[in-house]
Amino acid sequence: MAEKVFLGFPRQSDRAGVRNHLLVLCINGLVAATAIQIGSSLSHCKVVATPYGRGQYGPDKECHFRQLVGVGASPNNGAVLVIGADRKSADDVAAAIAVVSHSPIEVLTLDDTHQDALELTARAIRKGATMIRELSRARREPVSVSQLYLGLECGQSDASSGLAANPLAGAVADRLVDAGATAVVGETLEWLGAEHALLHRCVSVEVGRKVVQVVAAREGAVTAAGVDLIGNNPGQENIAGGLSTIEEKSLGAVAKTGTRPIVDMLDFGQRPGPAGLYLMDGPSFSPESMTGFVASGTQLILFTTGPGNSYCSLLAPTIKIGANPASCAYLTEQLDFNGSNVLQGLQSLDEAADALFAAVIDFASGTLTLGEATGQGSECFTRIGASL
Amino acid sequence: MFHAYRSITLSSLQTKIGWDAVQIAPDDDVAVALRDLSGIVRVRCSDRIEKIALLELIPFGHKFAFSDLAAGQEVRKYGAPIGRLTRSVLAGQHVHVHNLKSQRAKIRGG
Numbered sequence: 273m274a275e276k277v278f279l280g281f282p283r284q285s286d287r288a289g290v291r292n293h294l295l296v297l298c299i300n301g302l303v304a305a306t307a308i309q310i311g312s313s314l315s316h317c318k319v320v321a322t323p324y325g326r327g328q329y330g331p332d333k334e335c336h337f338r339q340l341v342g343v344g345a346s347p348n349n350g351a352v353l354v355i356g357a358d359r360k361s362a363d364d365v366a367a368a369i370a371v372v373s374h375s376p377i378e379v380l381t382l383d384d385t386h387q388d389a390l391e392l393t394a395r396a397i398r399k400g401a402t403m404i405r406e407l408s409r410a411r412r413e414p415v416s417v418s419q420l421y422l423g424l425e426c427g428q429s430d431a432s433s434g435l436a437a438n439p440l441a442g443a444v445a446d447r448l449v450d451a452g453a454t455a456v457v458g459e460t461l462e463w464l465g466a467e468h469a470l471l472h473r474c475v476s477v478e479v480g481r482k483v484v485q486v487v488a489a490r491e492g493a494v495t496a497a498g499v500d501l502i503g504n505n506p507g508q509e510n511i512a513g514g515l516s517t518i519e520e521k522s523l524g525a526v527a528k529t530g531t532r533p534i535v536d537m538l539d540f541g542q543r544p545g546p547a548g549l550y551l552m553d554g555p556s557f558s559p560e561s562m563t564g565f566v567a568s569g570t571q572l573i574l575f576t577t578g579p580g581n582s583y584c585s586l587l588a589p590t591i592k593i594g595a596n597p598a599s600c601a602y603l604t605e606q607l608d609f610n611g612s613n614v615l616q617g618l619q620s621l622d623e624a625a626d627a628l629f630a631a632v633i634d635f636a637s638g639t640l641t642l643g644e645a646t647g648q649g650s651e652c653f654t655r656i657g658a659s660l
Numbered sequence: 661m662f663h664a665y666r667s668i669t670l671s672s673l674q675t676k677i678g679w680d681a682v683q684i685a686p687d688d689d690v691a692v693a694l695r696d697l698s699g700i701v702r703v704r705c706s707d708r709i710e711k712i713a714l715l716e717l718i719p720f721g722h723k724f725a726f727s728d729l730a731a732g733q734e735v736r737k738y739g740a741p742i743g744r745l746t747r748s749v750l751a752g753q754h755v756h757v758h759n760l761k762s763q764r765a766k767i768r769g770g
Contacts, residue, residue, distance in 0.1 A: 430721045435692060468740070520737055523740055
């Protein structure tokens with residue numbers, strides 16, 4: 273098996289970072305454009321700017337706050353510059369991030385500048401520049417693989433996903449768990465019809481009960497809304513690729529959970545406990561699902577696709593893998609790993625999984641994914657309710 | 661657009677292995693095409709190869725019935741049910757959204 277160490281940026285209170293950027297975290301849509309302007313004037317920074325931030329209430333507000341804090345506390349952030357409209361809500365987010373992360377945090381708001389967005393921009397560029405310069409002093413150090421927390425996602429699946437790409441991702445999840453690391457699989461609706469494949473691996477009856485509960489809740493919501501899943505999930509691209517029903521898609525999708533015990537079910541964006549394999553209750557739309565992973569602390573995401581899918585997380589380098597021979601031949605600047613030999617029976621799953629595990633270590637150590645190299649990446653906050 | 665380049669690329673691939681399709685689990689009712697298929701094809705079933713005559717073109721990644729199946733019957737893939745047939749299907753026929761329906765998240769009248 274591949275080596276058990278990667279080169280990362282150790283953190284005092286969390287898993288090591290596989291990247292070390294400044295996060296410009298805009299917590300209020302009123303200044304989102306300002307934050308994007310700030311980010312465009314700085315190098316080595318990432319901008320996450322929620323379009324929301326006011327008029328939310330109840331569980332939706334809590335879920336949004338959890339995402340903001342989780343994204344801010346990502347171990348891949350060496351420092352965070354919080355941009356807000358009002359001082360109080362910005363300080364609340366910063367304080368909650370500081371509970372989880374020891375990375376330096378600064379806060380700037382419109383309140384500080386008498387509502388002058390241009391003045392806010394100027395101050396943030398000055399502040400950000402000094403933070404980035406300080407970040408650049410950090411050097412990578414050997415870190416145990418056990419500090420890795422990997423998200424497993426699939427998007428635009430076809431039959432090659434269930435046959436080879438997802439089993440390959442699952443085999444890597446097994447290797448990570450065996451090395452003492454942590455992995456998470458989301459997209460609740462894509463366990464529908466495959467619950468039996470997950471249930472017998474849950475560490476307790478209680479965890480199994482949660483799996484059945486969350487799937488039933490989403491199935492109930494779909495039924496109540498009178499939505500025909502065909503065309504939605506499986507989507508049109510899934511159907512073109514040969515998938516006929518949600519059960520079929522699910523059975524292929526859960527292959528990326530591998531074979532190890534399921535430790536617990538996480539709420540959307542919730543941080544995991546002890547090392548091992550987790551499930552996360554969340555939406556099936558990849559951008560939202562992946563932001564949930566990032567908010568829960570994943571440093572890297574393995575993303576399998578059939579015909580191709582260029583979407584990447586902004587903060588967690590997203591390793592794209594495919595097994596459809598045509599897509600792998602065609603998308604040489606999108607897919608980071610070619611699993612088509614597994615589909616064609618020319619390479620064993622174990623051999624390919626060893627190679628993919630080594631690639632994960634390599635990307636964790638600083639090699640850019642193709643998505644990073646092409647400047648792809650964003651974060652997409654999920655909503656579970658309407659604004660006031 | 662995707663179909664166009666896929667067909668061109670796949671037609672240039674040599675058959676390096678001894679089968680054209682796979683039956684994933686031993687009790688599956690369908691096999692999955694590993695390339696665009698027509699005519700008599702070889703299906704890998706566990707540790708043996710079986711020949712089957714396709715009754716229509718089966719695109720890469722799509723399924724065909726491995727034996728004659730009755731309307732209303734559950735169809736198995738990955739060793740588990742993936743839906744129920746809305747009409748009968750002969751061995752070698754395409755099994756997809758036109759004749760297979762999910763048994764979950766059913767809407768009224770659906």
